[in-house]
Amino acid sequence: MAVFSNMQAVRAAYRAFADGDLDAFVRSLDPAFLSGQSAAVPWIGVCRGRHGVREMFGKVAERARATYQPEEFIEADDRIVVLGQARITPRRTGEEAQVRELHV
Structure with a gap:
């Protein structure tokens, strides 16, 4: 079995996400994964674990x-920080918005 560095694992997860492979992306997450969504989006709240994602x-x-x-991708000890752009087009308006996001 291959041993992946944190950076390799994170890059592989984002690659799966970009390829539309939600199953592989979700499998790559720690079972205790936690994500907070801001009030700027209608899906505000905290999702916990793979099911929550x-x-x-x-x-x-x-x-x-x-x-x-x-x-x-920035490596800091045992954490990886990912800076990027989200493009969100609400179905109701059809007007795309770009949002700078930071993931840890």
């Missing part, structure tokens, strides 16, 4: 078309 993406898909393009 699937629910959050379901809420996003109901309300918008969304993509995320990672631009920079």
Whole structure:
């Protein structure tokens, strides 16, 4: 079995996401994964674990078309910070917005 560095694992997860392979993306997450969504989006709240991530993406898909393009990966000890651009087009308005996001 291959041993991946944190950076390799994170890059592989984002690659799976970019390829539309939600199953591979979700499998790559720690079972205790936690993500907070701001009040700037209608799917506001905290998602916990792999099941929570699937629910959050379901809420996003109901309300918008969304993509995320990672631009920079920064390694800091045992954490990886990812800076990138989200493009979100609400189904209700059809007007695309670009949002700078930071993932840890």
